[in-house]
Amino acid sequence: MDFGIKGRKAIVCAASKGLGRACATALAREGVELVITARTASELEATAAAIRAETGVKVTAVAGDIATPEGRAAALAACPEPDILVNNAGGPPPGDFRNWEREDWIKAIDANMLAPIFLIKAVVDGMSARRFGRIVNITSASVKSPIPVLGMSNGARAGLTGFVAGLARQVAKHNVTINNLLPGPFLTDRLRSGAAHAAKASGRNVDDVLAERGAENPTGRVGDPAEFGNACAFLCAASSGFIVGHNLLLDGGAFNSSIA
Numbered sequence: 001m002d003f004g005i006k007g008r009k010a011i012v013c014a015a016s017k018g019l020g021r022a023c024a025t026a027l028a029r030e031g032v033e034l035v036i037t038a039r040t041a042s043e044l045e046a047t048a049a050a051i052r053a054e055t056g057v058k059v060t061a062v063a064g065d066i067a068t069p070e071g072r073a074a075a076l077a078a079c080p081e082p083d084i085l086v087n088n089a090g091g092p093p094p095g096d097f098r099n100w101e102r103e104d105w106i107k108a109i110d111a112n113m114l115a116p117i118f119l120i121k122a123v124v125d126g127m128s129a130r131r132f133g134r135i136v137n138i139t140s141a142s143v144k145s146p147i148p149v150l151g152m153s154n155g156a157r158a159g160l161t162g163f164v165a166g167l168a169r170q171v172a173k174h175n176v177t178i179n180n181l182l183p184g185p186f187l188t189d190r191l192r193s194g195a196a197h198a199a200k201a202s203g204r205n206v207d208d209v210l211a212e213r214g215a216e217n218p219t220g221r222v223g224d225p226a227e228f229g230n231a232c233a234f235l236c237a238a239s240s241g242f243i244v245g246h247n248l249l250l251d252g253g254a255f256n257s258s259i260a
């Protein structure tokens with residue numbers, strides 16, 4: 001299937017690894033030119049080189065923290081008029097809310113709620129004027145089914161979800177769509193480090209913990225980031241203009257509901 005986005009321009013945030021990288025790769029395979037961001041320049045450059053080598057598209061690496069105004073300004077300077085924006089950042093740490101101070105919450109809200117909102121603010125009117133825009137926010141399955149130890153993630157992402165639900169309906173008439181992708185367990189460094197933490201705490205080995213995570217999922221496995229990237233590219237397709245304001249859960253069926 002041709003997604004009809006060859007030659008379009010995208011900013012994909014937090015894309016040197018994991019789900020962001022998978023989204024960037026899937027878009028590049030559709031012929032989309034990329035600006036990708038992450039804080040660690042060396043890893044980001046290596047990812048840009050790998051995507052370029054595989055797909056032949058133009059990939060510009062912009063190192064910076066997307067949770068800061070400077071990081072966002074640098075990404076936007078490299079691609080002032082994106083057709084596609086994929087919002088992503090690292091998730092907040094787990095813990096007990098009794099130990100979190102205002103500064104901890106502000107960091108989570110900056111990264112997982114305000115960074116996407118300010119990037120959307122910077123690009124959405126231009127997309128509307130050009131009558132094409134696809135915005136995808138990477139959130140979490142925890143938006144539908146909160147994870148007790150990830151209270152800051154549950155809270156900050158719920159705030160983003162509420163905001164974009166309203167905005168998506170205001171810009172859809174201009175062929176600008178805003179949707180959210182909600183990952184369940186995908187085999188990325190984040191999942192591996194969570195498994196390593198659980199393994200250490202329980203005296204088991206990491207592979208056993210990861211196998212257990214897979215076994216408890218209806219599919220019998222954890223997700224492959226490439227599957228996530230393909231869903232992102234689909235939401236960005238030219239023919240996806242009628243998919244508006246969705247929260248697409250990619251969790252292998254782990255959320256137990258008659259209507260997911």
Ligand code: NAP
Pocket residue numbers: 013014015016017018019020037038039040041043064065066067071088089090091092111138139140141183184185186187188189190191
């Ligand atoms: P990952 O494998 O750890 O990759 C995170 C990527 O984001 C890296 O490229 C990292 O590079 C970059 N990054 C992190 N913070 C950044 C920032 N402030 N500015 C710019 N780049 C930043 O993580 P992932 O598993 O792909 O997760 C992506 C998002 O999905 C996270 O918010 C996570 O909480 C959420 N999520 C993941 C899963 C899962 O199973 N994987 C499930 C639910 C939710 P640098 O460190 O160099 O900046």
